[in-house]
Amino acid sequence: MKVLIIGNGGRENALSWKIRQSPSVEHCQMVPAEPKEDLLATALSGGYDLTVVGPEGPLNDGIVDLFKARGLRVFGPSQAGAKLESSKVDAKIFMEKYGIKTAPYEVFDDFYASTAYLRRCRFPLVIKADGLANGKGVVICHTFEEGEKALEDLMVRKQFNQSGERVIIETFLEGFEASMLCITDGVRIKPFISAMDYKRAEDYNRGLNTGGMGAVAPNPFLTRSHLEVFEKEIMEKTLNGIKNEKIDYHGFLYFGLMVTAEDIFVLEYNVRLGDPETQAVLPLMKSDLVDVMLATLDEELEHRSLAWLDKRSCCVVACSGGYPQTFQKHKKITGLERVENNLFLSGVYQKDGEYSTNAGRVLSINAVDDSLENARARCYKDLQNISFEGMYYRKDIGKIEEGGK
Numbered sequence: 001m002k003v004l005i006i007g008n009g010g011r012e013n014a015l016s017w018k019i020r021q022s023p024s025v026e027h028c029q030m031v032p033a034e035p036k037e038d039l040l041a042t043a044l045s046g047g048y049d050l051t052v053v054g055p056e057g058p059l060n061d062g063i064v065d066l067f068k069a070r071g072l073r074v075f076g077p078s079q080a081g082a083k084l085e086s087s088k089v090d091a092k093i094f095m096e097k098y099g100i101k102t103a104p105y106e107v108f109d110d111f112y113a114s115t116a117y118l119r120r121c122r123f124p125l126v127i128k129a130d131g132l133a134n135g136k137g138v139v140i141c142h143t144f145e146e147g148e149k150a151l152e153d154l155m156v157r158k159q160f161n162q163s164g165e166r167v168i169i170e171t172f173l174e175g176f177e178a179s180m181l182c183i184t185d186g187v188r189i190k191p192f193i194s195a196m197d198y199k200r201a202e203d204y205n206r207g208l209n210t211g212g213m214g215a216v217a218p219n220p221f222l223t224r225s226h227l228e229v230f231e232k233e234i235m236e237k238t239l240n241g242i243k244n245e246k247i248d249y250h251g252f253l254y255f256g257l258m259v260t261a262e263d264i265f266v267l268e269y270n271v272r273l274g275d276p277e278t279q280a281v282l283p284l285m286k287s288d289l290v291d292v293m294l295a296t297l298d299e300e301l302e303h304r305s306l307a308w309l310d311k312r313s314c315c316v317v318a319c320s321g322g323y324p325q326t327f328q329k330h331k332k333i334t335g336l337e338r339v340e341n342n343l344f345l346s347g348v349y350q351k352d353g354e355y356s357t358n359a360g361r362v363l364s365i366n367a368v369d370d371s372l373e374n375a376r377a378r379c380y381k382d383l384q385n386i387s388f389e390g391m392y393y394r395k396d397i398g399k400i401e402e403g404g405k
Helices: 010-019 036-046 056-060 063-069 079-086 088-097 111-118 144-156 224-244 277-284 289-297 372-383
Strands: 002-006 027-031 050-053 074-077 105-108 125-129 138-141 167-171 176-184 189-191 200-202 206-209 214-217 249-259 264-270 312-319 342-345 348-351 354-357 361-369
Touching: 002 010, 002 036, 010 027, 010 277, 010 289, 010 342, 010 361, 027 036, 036 063, 050 063, 050 289, 056 063, 056 079, 063 074, 063 079, 074 079, 074 289, 079 088, 079 249, 079 264, 088 105, 088 167, 088 264, 105 111, 111 144, 111 167, 125 144, 138 144, 144 167, 176 224, 176 277, 176 289, 189 224, 214 277, 214 372, 224 249, 224 264, 249 289, 277 312, 277 342, 277 361, 312 372, 361 372
Parallel strands: 002 027, 002 050, 050 074
Antiparallel strands: 074 249, 105 167, 125 138, 125 167, 176 189, 176 249, 200 206, 214 312, 249 264, 312 361, 342 361, 348 354
16 A cells, blocks of 8 residues: 655654554655645555645645545545634634533634723633644733733734634633544544643743644543543534534544643644644554554444553654744754654755754654653653754653643
């Protein structure tokens, strides 16, 4: 079997690593997320048996609908399904309709109306861009001034172009976050092992929001009782909504959760795997992922079980200087040959046998061990052997007992 993976970031590298382990796969190729017509031409000319869509952009652009119209097997939700991520407002409406708990909110498309509302609010609160923003369109505001600046950045300065023309202002929920990756064929839905990601740029959750600085799996704070509530009150209700809305959905579905002392709330949906949660979760999967994906496309997911290693996984992301704002590029990377654990490249390019940086998030190191303490120690040992100008990473990933989350 020949498999095409759309996207070439850390998530897609981890997907490729896992897919290549399947005995049914003879060839697996990653390609950048180009215009969907170009990707269709690549899939057709290459004779690929399966295409797996990694990032949200092509899904929102309707690549699954296009590929299916040409008779190709493609893994991912339709454009209608992708709206669960591409519009936070539509996702909120969906949650309300199907009784899925989420934070109270208001929607605004006018800057002056939104700031007037802000003056009546209690802080802290959360402001979100409605559209796609590479995981950076969420701002926690502790004062009116912070909220006004966030609204100005999104709605006036167009920080994320059209994605911030409409915003959500929602109640701040106190608790801990959890990530649940799932897979669904539109008939059944099955959860992966839980995870916890680290979004802030600096240690102990300080600094700006990022696409993700690291992750651990399973989530050390999520109990069996939490998982039971999630599956009954969130996961199954979401599947019920997908069925009722007649959405063509054969793919991954990510739930960003907030677990409070009273209940579990959905912060957001992603219609693909999370990054870097994927780099922490997939190394724990014992099952043949390709077999599970093919069963999902055939709506036979109920006949597949997911098996997991009884171990702990840690992933740490190394970034370019300046990220998540203006960052440096074209910095030579050394020491990759000394990595002893899983290395997933993301923002790099290779020229004349040398690797150089080409994005904000450059690479991630993953290690699996019997304890989280040992797994994180192995990650940081590898990172000490890697070097490029401006390189930085959080030092507290997986450091649970000392406030790393």
